[in-house]
Amino acid sequence: MRALRNLGRRFATDNSAVAAVEFALVLPVMLLLYLGTMEASALISMDRRVQTVAGTIGDLVAREDKTIPAARLKDYFRAAENIIAPFPTDKLVQTVSFISIDADGETLIEWSRRFTGAGAGEERDHTAGHTAGESYDLPEEITSLAENGYVVVSEASYSYTPLLGLVFESDFPLYRENFYLPRFGEKICYDAAPPC
Numbered sequence: 001m002r003a004l005r006n007l008g009r010r011f012a013t014d015n016s017a018v019a020a021v022e023f024a025l026v027l028p029v030m031l032l033l034y035l036g037t038m039e040a041s042a043l044i045s046m047d048r049r050v051q052t053v054a055g056t057i058g059d060l061v062a063r064e065d066k067t068i069p070a071a072r073l074k075d076y077f078r079a080a081e082n083i084i085a086p087f088p089t090d091k092l093v094q095t096v097s098f099i100s101i102d103a104d105g106e107t108l109i110e111w112s113r114r115f116t117g118a119g120a121g122e123e124r125d126h127t128a129g130h131t132a133g134e135s136y137d138l139p140e141e142i143t144s145l146a147e148n149g150y151v152v153v154s155e156a157s158y159s160y161t162p163l164l165g166l167v168f169e170s171d172f173p174l175y176r177e178n179f180y181l182p183r184f185g186e187k188i189c190y191d192a193a194p195p196c
Contacts, residue, residue: 054176058154062180077115089117
């Protein structure tokens with residue numbers, strides 16, 4: 001019995017493996033926190049890239065004077081697409097629309113073009129975006145600012161797949177929309193659309 005008591009006392013005062021036990025308990029939490037932080041920072045970085053894509057295409061179109069050729073618009077889309085690199089561009093969708101606003105604040109889509117990413121080496125071109133002749137829901141601040149004028153609306157969306165898929169398992173749909181007033185204050189025609 002005495003030996004058992006001595007063994008119990010020794011066990012109670014022995015702390016040589018406490019650090020290992022604490023490390024084993026804390027390690028899963030620390031790994032989850034580290035991986036979650038890495039995934040979240042990559043997601044935030046991709047969201048910023050999508051915002052930059054939307055801003056770039058809208059700004060470039062708003063700088064045009066009177067007419068934008070189809071080939072130049074395609075070049076703008078392809079240049080903005082490179083902002084996503086090194087991430088794959090096949091999930092990127094870019095849309096630019098030219099909206100007119102009348103004195104009553106009513107909106108009308110003059111023309112709209114969409115560019116969808118594709119796999120490496122695949123040739124692609126922009127297609128019709130939103131339907132021309134329909135109204136477009138703009139924020140009140142934009143319609144009052146551009147009353148009796150025009151607005152360039154640029155949109156970018158991306159389905160982001162998490163890097164590891166350990167913390168965030170499903171894809172995140174990212175979407176950004178930007179508004180620009182034409183630099184010259186005039187209507188910008190798209191050359192493949194009906195004449196202005």
